[in-house]
Amino acid sequence: MSAQTAAGLEAVFGPPGDPANPFGLAAVVRADELGAPPPAARAALAAFGVGAEFVPRELGGRFDRADRMVRVLRPLGRRDLALLIGSGAIGLIAAAPVWVAGDAAQRAWTAELLLGGARLAAAFTELGHGSDAARMDLRAVPRGDGFALTGGKQVINELDRADACVLLARTGTAGSARDLSLFLLDMAGEPGPGTRFLPPFPLAVLRGSRLVGVEFDERPVPAGALLGERGHALEVMGRAFQVTRATLPGMILGSLDTLLRTTVAFALERRLYGRSVADLPHAAGELTGVFADLLACDAMATVAARSLHLLPGETSVSSALTKYLVPELLQDAADRLGAVLGARSYLREGPHAIFQKHLRDLLAASVAHTGGTVCLASVIPQLPALARRAGNAGAAPATVFRPDADLPALPFDRLALSARGSDSVASLWTAPETADLPEPIAALHKQFAAEAERLRARAAALPPRERVLTAGPEGFAVAERYAVLWAAACCLGVWRHSPDHHDEAWAVVALHRLAGRLGLVTGPPPAAHADRLHRILLDRHERRRSFDLADEPLATQG
Amino acid sequence: MSSATNPSSAVNDAVQEWLTQRVALYLDREPADLEPETPLQQYGLDSVYAVAFCGDVEEHFGVEIELTLAWDHPTLAAITRYLHGLLGDAGPVAEQAG
Numbered sequence: 262m263s264a265q266t267a268a269g270l271e272a273v274f275g276p277p278g279d280p281a282n283p284f285g286l287a288a289v290v291r292a293d294e295l296g297a298p299p300p301a302a303r304a305a306l307a308a309f310g311v312g313a314e315f316v317p318r319e320l321g322g323r324f325d326r327a328d329r330m331v332r333v334l335r336p337l338g339r340r341d342l343a344l345l346i347g348s349g350a351i352g353l354i355a356a357a358p359v360w361v362a363g364d365a366a367q368r369a370w371t372a373e374l375l376l377g378g379a380r381l382a383a384a385f386t387e388l389g390h391g392s393d394a395a396r397m398d399l400r401a402v403p404r405g406d407g408f409a410l411t412g413g414k415q416v417i418n419e420l421d422r423a424d425a426c427v428l429l430a431r432t433g434t435a436g437s438a439r440d441l442s443l444f445l446l447d448m449a450g451e452p453g454p455g456t457r458f459l460p461p462f463p464l465a466v467l468r469g470s471r472l473v474g475v476e477f478d479e480r481p482v483p484a485g486a487l488l489g490e491r492g493h494a495l496e497v498m499g500r501a502f503q504v505t506r507a508t509l510p511g512m513i514l515g516s517l518d519t520l521l522r523t524t525v526a527f528a529l530e531r532r533l534y535g536r537s538v539a540d541l542p543h544a545a546g547e548l549t550g551v552f553a554d555l556l557a558c559d560a561m562a563t564v565a566a567r568s569l570h571l572l573p574g575e576t577s578v579s580s581a582l583t584k585y586l587v588p589e590l591l592q593d594a595a596d597r598l599g600a601v602l603g604a605r606s607y608l609r610e611g612p613h614a615i616f617q618k619h620l621r622d623l624l625a626a627s628v629a630h631t632g633g634t635v636c637l638a639s640v641i642p643q644l645p646a647l648a649r650r651a652g653n654a655g656a657a658p659a660t661v662f663r664p665d666a667d668l669p670a671l672p673f674d675r676l677a678l679s680a681r682g683s684d685s686v687a688s689l690w691t692a693p694e695t696a697d698l699p700e701p702i703a704a705l706h707k708q709f710a711a712e713a714e715r716l717r718a719r720a721a722a723l724p725p726r727e728r729v730l731t732a733g734p735e736g737f738a739v740a741e742r743y744a745v746l747w748a749a750a751c752c753l754g755v756w757r758h759s760p761d762h763h764d765e766a767w768a769v770v771a772l773h774r775l776a777g778r779l780g781l782v783t784g785p786p787p788a789a790h791a792d793r794l795h796r797i798l799l800d801r802h803e804r805r806r807s808f809d810l811a812d813e814p815l816a817t818q819g
Numbered sequence: 820m821s822s823a824t825n826p827s828s829a830v831n832d833a834v835q836e837w838l839t840q841r842v843a844l845y846l847d848r849e850p851a852d853l854e855p856e857t858p859l860q861q862y863g864l865d866s867v868y869a870v871a872f873c874g875d876v877e878e879h880f881g882v883e884i885e886l887t888l889a890w891d892h893p894t895l896a897a898i899t900r901y902l903h904g905l906l907g908d909a910g911p912v913a914e915q916a917g
């Protein structure tokens with residue numbers, strides 16, 4: 262491992278607040294104005310070897326633990342979500358289907374590309390069909406030994422500059438779920454026969470990203486490009502997307518760190534009514550609440566990522582809940598911070614300009630690679646079984662909740678399409694043993710457990726037409742509440758199993774806010790805990806440490 | 820009468836009848852509207868419904884099935900044939916018990 266790699270991306274990108282730093286936040290804002298990534302950022306990422314983060318260890322990469330990968334990428338989220346997605350996470354989005362379904366040659370080739378700094382693209386979307394993958398139009402028709410591609414894809418990240426691409430195409434017309442197949446295409450060099458790229462889509466957000474379209478007309482594809490079995494695309498994507506849904510939210514979460522830091526800095530400087538804005542009770546409550554939400558998001562992201570290794574039978578649910586709720590909480594938090602920052606939250610110049618850039622990008626980053634609604638919808642069909650078998654799975658192993666504990670390699674072949682009613686993390690709410698919990702956590706626990714029981718009854722009562730992807734309000738309402746309960750279980754688990762778990766301030770405030778979302782409690786969190794969390798927030802700000810569970814130093818000058 | 824000698828035996832019909840009623844509930848349509856040999860996706864049943872539907876089938880018949888059952892057996896008739904093979908002629912356990 263190079264010295265650069267060991268020091269982490271935060272060190273690679275240097276002090277965020279330094280106006281002269283080519284990768285500092287001021288440079289990120291300037292680049293955004295120009296609609297391009299910061300110059301040389303890509304070279305810096307290549308020198309760091311970001312692609313290796315997505316290559317499993319047995320294939321020569323550094324991907325040994327999904328939660329570690331998330332933390333390695335998160336500093337990129339703190340800088341620039343366009344870079345994070347377009348030059349970082351896209352490597353995982355493209356490679357995950359290969360790890361799930363590729364043959365030995367495809368796996369080795371993809372690993373070699375990522376380790377060598379090549380660009381990968383993932384071409385799933387056709388704007389005409391969006392999330393409705395089963396109705397995609399691009400066709401792959403048998404020709405000789407292989408296939409010929411005809412049709413288009415749109416809003417694909419850097420497809421025109423990619424060395425290789427995973428592509429979703431229709432190989433059947435029976436009108437069944439086995440009509441779609443995945444291909445792994447060599448895209449290096451000239452566009453190739455029957456291939457026309459369309460100019461980049463002008464973007465209002467993530468302006469440094471390059472989303473292009475392509476039109477194929479009888480582009481020949483060799484037989485060996487078929488990724489997984491013919492007709493198995495939906496199954497492969499169903500598995501591979503568990504890996505991406507469980508990890509992307511934890512990377513994007515870095516953005517809220519920057520939004521919160523910008524707002525805290527403003528609130529400490531700005532004086533109103535003879536005191537700083539940070540000392541106004543309402544503003545202080547908002548800042549502390551956002552800090553607690555950020556930690557709750559990290560708890561979810563941590564458990565979701567670790568579940569890929571430890572509970573692969575259950576991640577169809579946990580990854581979707583995470584991809585739904587983390588961005589939802591992040592956006593909600595960003596809105597609250599925007600209110601504290603006031604008019605400054607919209608200024609494109611000046612000391613707070615990074616705020617509007619992250620605020621805009623956060624919205625789009627949440628939609629990229631399946632939006633929250635679709636993730637939530639994918640959980641709905643599983644709700645009745647989750648209700649029926651609640652608690653049967655037994656308690657989750659403690660290591661699911663421990664950020665730095667070792668993990669077995671991620672078993673891609675055991676990621677299951679359905680949890681068959683098992684949710685070990687949520688089983689916390691069916692086996693209430695609260696004896697060792699301090700107040701007010703014990704009281705909150707009781708309320709969550711009671712809500713879980715009510716929710717089981719609602720899930721069991723869902724009529725069949727509320728149990729499908731196109732469910733109505735009741736199906737979605739049950740799923741939303743299930744997600745919040747799952748998040749609360751993650752917070753409780755992470756707090757309980759952390760070495761310094763006697764400091765319960767964050768857990769109390771985070772759980773109180775989640776309970777508030779469910780209407781189980783009203784009013785502000787207990788003042789003693791909120792005050793303590795407020796002091797921790799200001800202390801971390803002062804000492805330039807990250808606001809997530811990692812509590813790690815940010816790069817500083819000199 | 821065994822379905823090995825007569826594919827449209829009473830057991831076979833009972834399985835198909837239950838499946839048809841269940842799918843009709845998902846689609847919010849009359850069971851009589853559903854043709855056994857028409858791919859269910861053509862009625863607007865999304866591939867993801869299969870997760871809920873497979874759960875129902877497992878619950879009702881007391882068997883473990885692949886979640887891709889409805890993908891590999893896209894019509895009511897095909898699912899019926901598959902289940903029939905899996906169940907022998909035993910029929911749903913729930914009904915036996917009740």
Ligand SMILES: Cc1cc2nc3c(=O)[nH]c(=O)nc-3n(C[C@H](O)[C@H](O)[C@H](O)COP(=O)(O)OP(=O)(O)OC[C@H]3O[C@@H](n4cnc5c(N)ncnc54)[C@H](O)[C@@H]3O)c2cc1C
Pocket residue numbers: 382383384385386387388390391392393415416417418419467470472625626628629630631632634635638730731732
């Ligand atoms: C920055 C960025 C980068 C991207 N990069 C890529 C890329 O590299 N490759 C690629 O293939 N794609 C890419 N995309 C596309 C992205 O994956 C799609 O935008 C996403 O999957 C959602 O599809 P859609 O926007 O077409 O929405 P649609 O799926 O068309 O949805 C439209 C609306 O219907 C709602 N909806 C959909 N399904 C349901 C349901 N079951 N129940 C209720 N409501 C529902 C949605 O929530 C939404 O409000 C990118 C997008 C962005 C923003």
